[in-house]
Amino acid sequence: MPDPPQRHEVRGWREAEAGVREAVAPLLSDPDTVRATDEIHRRLHTLGIQDRHVQAAMAELPLEDTAAARALGRHLTRTGTSALTVNVGIALLARLGEPEDVSHLKVLGLLRVLTRPVVGALTALDCPTAALVWLANHAESRALRHLIDAIAARDDHEARTWLLNAPLDSGAVGPSTARRIAKAVQLADILSEEQIDNQVVAQAGRLLSRMTGLRDYQPEILNYPQATTTYSAFVARAAQLPPTLDHYAVLLSVALDLHSGPSVLLDWQPGQREALLRALEAILSNPSWTAVAESEPEEPAERRRVHWIRRTARQPFDHVTVSRFRVEATVRDPADPDMVEARLLIDGRPLVPEAFGKGSANSPEYLLDSGRLRAATEPREVQLAEAYCTEGCCGALHVTIHREGDQVVWRDWRRPPARQPRAELPEYRFDARDYDAEIERAENDRSWSWPARNTARLIAAGLRGQPDLLTRWDGQVGWIGTDFHDQDSAMVSFTYWPGLAAGQQDKDGPWLQFIWRLPDDGTPPEKQASTALRQLAERDPKAYAQVRGGSRSHAEALGFPWPEPGDSDESA
Structure with missing residues (x-):
């Protein structure tokens, strides 16, 4: 038996694409599709490339014998034994496929690793909208994003009908996709029709709220030309919605956006936005709606949502007289998890989306618990917001705060060009x-x-007061917050630097990031935090926290197991 081919790593897009072209091009005209398929599999395996390199490499590859290349594409998609080889087949059918290939391609799209190239191929073949809808109805939710984008690009009744009923999972529909859906279905016009289904009204509210989401580089509601018209049409229809938990959450989310979110910055007529808020307040003040907030569902996710409603219900409708500066800690619907931000309002206008627009305002813990926003005679620069992708990539918004007599001054701004x-x-x-x-x-x-x-927050405060609780174990505190997908768990992250406690840490040596998850046990937060801090004082947290960062080689060098693929935690 011959030795298996030796793999070597390909570095960089250009080298990877060149490797694919060199491996595949000589075989595109081979009349023996079985032999060509086996050879393509062998050659691609030796390159050590990734699936994403194949599509770009195949897009402009010369095809001298189109019949042979089409036959090869069909054979690869039907018999390929790896995602790499099947991707070559999909790329060939995207260029040469015929209507008979659509049914096979859409079935391949059920595999999440192939959904994106399949959607590209189906779009290139101008397949019937029904094929994309079928795939969207059967694909995993994590694979929906590209399908929804493709369907939103269709200008037909079937596409609009599906989009008006599509599940708006946050992983599939971000702010920009929500805007494309609203445009594709002509949302403002639909809301103005004489008869409109409750599902469509609720979907309109979800799309408006999603366009203001924080998990993107800019608030897309500001790029939606019909935003004010759609808001007005939605609120006019809102009273027809039955009082359910989901509908209450939708109306409250829209109200939060109109009260202090980026929607405040839209081109409103005088008093128009305030009138919409009064109308929403009147609806949610009705006894049939307040009863929703007083319920206690058994299902944890629904119970979490009800508790959020109770905490948030009055926030967008408070009519207190405030000074020209206001800080509002804002939490979005837990069914659509997003960052918790400390919205900074100056003269009623949200500062961060207006002055920065590349990410949300920083968290209340960062800006408030730390005392960063306090004014002193000594000027202090404060980061108010960070780009969605991190400051190192697209920058952040900084201001210098200091006290001058009977005034507090914000000046010397820094933000990316x-x-x-x-x-x-x-x-x-x-x-x-x-x-x-x-x-x-x-x-x-x-x-x-x-x-x-x-x-x-209490654990973080305790560690600020007693940093040695972690450093004694060679640990350096990282972020402390709640699990992004399970907000009922507190999370403590720290970096293990051997030698830190003794002041002999080797910055060039191995290190690991650990995360300690603490599920809410129902006792008061003060007790849970006290127990956690006492445990840190008595036991090395590396014995009960889990490795979540660093590298496999670092973990092996330090004697810790490396996490399996798919194991991850996120903070909110």
């Missing part, structure tokens, strides 16, 4: 007494938080 020229940010001056009162109120406000989040 924009593609289009924009005005310099002004110097803001606030009455010092009003500013201090607002910071004190915001720092002491816990009404927005939930038990696991409070536990995490």
